[in-house]
Amino acid sequence: MAQTMKVWFTVPGPEGAKFEFRDAPVPAPGAGQVLVAVRAAGTNRGELIRGAQARSGDAVRAGTEFAGEIAELGDGVSGFQKGDRVMGRAAGSYAQYVVAARRALMRIPDGLSWPEAAAIPNVFVTAHDALVTNGGMTKGESVMVTAAPSGVGTAAIQIARQLGADPVIATTRTPAKAQALRELGAHEVVDTRDAGWGDAVLRRTGGRGVDVIIDHVGGSMLAENIRVLALEGRLVSVGRNASRVGECDLDEIARKRARIIGVTFRTRTPEQSLACSERFAAHLLDLFTTRALKPVLDRTFPFDKLTDAHQYMLSDAQTGKIVLIV
Secondary structure, eight states: OOSEEEEEEEEOOBTBOEEEEEEEEOOOOOTTEEEEEEEEEEOOHHHHHHHHHOOSSOOEEOOOEEEEEEEEEOTTOOSOOTTOEEEEEOTTOSBSEEEEEGGGOEEOOTTOOHHHHHTSHHHHHHHHIIIIIITOOOTTOOEEETTTTSHHHHHHHHHHHHTTOSSEEEEESOGGGHHHHHHHTOSEEEETTSTTHHHHHHHHTTTSOEEEEEESSBHHHHHHHHHHEEEEEEEEEOOOSSBSOOOOOHHHHHHHTOEEEEOOSTTSOHHHHHHHHHHHHHHHGGGGTTTSSOOOEEEEEEGGGHHHHHHHHHTTOOSSEEEEEO
């Protein structure tokens, strides 16, 4: 095994972080950890949003999720062996090698390529945590996913449909993506560029509104999201890609006895984050074997072309995940 490896770092600066490709030592796994030779790593919009806000501090290894082969086992690790194909969430995954907790590992279902596997961990764990753990969705409830062509959006549509949500409503500003969203399980696709999009949602739910909203847009949709919530509805704020601040009618929230729920991994302890991965894997991972759930891979880029991958992400042309081939 090489002693050094190539790694992408996030480097804070006066105008926000830059991403730099550097050499770094290959890490060693500690107790309860494994060293994974990374074959593919998923990109995520959150790294751009947080990077734009990073004005000071030390450079840190970038990346959130990986797919690869186990290269070395730390003390006390059982149930896995060298060469096993695994995927998971771990900080610093934009690297040729990453150390991950054994509890973070998920076996890659048969038939999936490295890029397909790398398109699963972060978005499906996030969507499951938002929809099931925090949103408390139950069979027969209605679900709306905003910015549905996003990675988490495409995962949330599939999970909601598999768990019996009816209807599953997807929103987008790009009508050309509507058919792909329907194929993933959306019963209805709504174009939020239309002034009456909220009325369309209410019509589709028979006037009662939506039980659970998984929102990735933020403040610019907040008022209308609250308007289309059902009584005792739950608005789960996963992302704020458009804006962080919006108008909020507190009387409407009170009248509906609605809840606005924020979710993030940034303030979770390592134990809490690992529990999210474990809950998802125990509940739904087997569905990838039967293809009832599937990764949505839009495009891949070479490992040294992270900047190009980010530029493509900012174009909003993609549906699903953008993945680096390591």
